[in-house]
Every structure is written in structure tokens, then in C-alpha cells.
Amino acid sequence: MGFDDGCNTGLVLGLGFSTMSSTTSPSKSHGTTPKIMKHAFSLKFDEIEPSLTLGLSSDHLQIGTCRKNNNNNNTMILEGSSNGDLYRQTSSPHAHSTTSAVSSFSVKRERDLSSEETEIDVEIERISSRVSDEDEDGCNARKKLRLTKQQSALLEESFKQHSTLNPKQKQALARQLNLRPRQVEVWFQNRRARTKLKQTEVDYELLKKCCETLTDENRRLQKEVQELKALKLAQPFYMHMPAATLTMCPSCERLGGADHGSAAKAPKPHFYNPFTNPSAAC
DNA sequence: GTCGTCAATTAGCAAC
């Protein structure tokens, strides 16, 4: 009688009643666990790639146009393509007070990049920041940047290669995408968050299924124990089942040896005790 | 102190 015949998890034998702890510690458990994991389940299996594309209804924005204005980030309102859609870089009356701070923050963070080009970019951002601060007309309502399909595709491609970027990669990618490095950074950050969320959901479903399976198995085993108990009571004790049966437990070892005659003197038979709590079987 | 990353959150926008 196999204990695992009703479950393919390989975790059935000797589960007892602490199923979750058995299931939540597979070797798949991540070695790259983020330092803070507040989700209920934090298993990280092989990296998956959820197809989280940035669905766009508007891939008409020309990168060239985007470039000019992205470099004038934070404040510039972009008149998009010929259909009249608006593309504006981040700016907001509400966020106005933070805009310059953010820009200077970007400047600060990117200052360590030593190339001249970087310095130029930084200077552009600095200027943009000033423009932002001076923009008091209130017409620069915050609008959300929508990445083009090409931009999204390139970012996705890059993310597949590395889920994090070093400053040079970030800079290069930003240049390639005609975005600010900060935007690339944010995109990667959000992308990692989405991946993690997705992974958590997958893990949750997996563990839920596993838990259900184990619960069923536990129920089945409990039932089996009850049946065997009833059987034991119904039979004369000399007709106890052979020692090899799975119902044997250490506390009834002597009785189990009845059909072997000398079992009482024989060395302790080695048999598998499937119960975490032997008394449960007696 | 700076920097990079994170979780949590906000907010714009499109689809319904």
C-alpha cells in the first residue's frame, strides 16, 4: 500500500499534520529573496516572464519628437502625432513643488557618471528643472508618459537580459530609447515589482493546490486509521495483521510480532512509521 | 553622506 498513490507531490509520506511547513520549503525556495518580503508567500521559483507588455493604444508617437521633449522633461507639453493626441512629460500642478526636487534628485543620482555626455544630460535636466520651476501658468497638468511599443519592446528585451541595470546600462538604454535615465530606472523598478507580484500570485496558487492535495491526503489517511482501528477491535488480537503492514507502530510492536513467534525477542524490526505521532495509530 | 533598491502609494489614462 503506497502512501503516495493519491498524491504526486512527493510530500505525502510522513506528513502528519504540518503540511504547510513541508511544502513551503522546497529547494526552489529563492536564493535571491528580496530583503523585505511582505507577501504571504515568498517562494521564488524559476524566473518566469509574464508577458506584461505595456499595452498601448498609441504607438504613433515618433521617437524623434519624443526625444526632444523628453530631454526637456518635467514641463514640456508635447503635441503628439498628427491625430492631435497630447504627449506631455511629467509635470503637474500638484507635483509642481516636487518637480524641481525630483529633477535635482535625478541630477544628483546621475552625477557620478563620468562621461561628458552624461554631464550634458545632467545639464539638460538641470535646465529643465529651472524651466519647470518657472512654469507657473498652471497649464502643465500632469500627464502620464505612455511608452511607445518600440520602447516597451526594447525595455522588455533588456529586462529579460538583466532585471537590474548598472548606471552605464541605464544610461545607454535611456539614450537608445530617448528617455531620461530616471524613466528607465523607474520602468525597471515597476517591472520588477510586477514580476514579483505575478510570481507571488503563481506561488500562491501553487501552494493552495498543494495544500488542498495534502488536506485531502490527510483526510484519507485519517479515515484509513479509523478503519484499521475498527478492524483491530473487531479481530481477536492473535489475528493481528502482519508486521509488514503499514498500521504497525512502535507502541504495538510486540503484538505485531504475534505471527512471527519469536518476534518479542527478535531485534527491533525496521519498518517505516508513517505517523508523526505514533499514538495516533494505537 | 551617497547611492541603489525596495514597498507602498498616488495618479493619469484607456477600456468597459
Added chain:
DNA sequence: GTTGCTAATTGACGAC
């Protein structure tokens, strides 16, 4: 109006 997606912001934290 609601919902889902996602760009962007904020503050905390660890590493250096």
C-alpha cells in the same frame, strides 16, 4: 463611474 494598468513619487533601508 469603475477597473486595470502603469508611470511616477515617497520614504525606508542596506551597502559602500
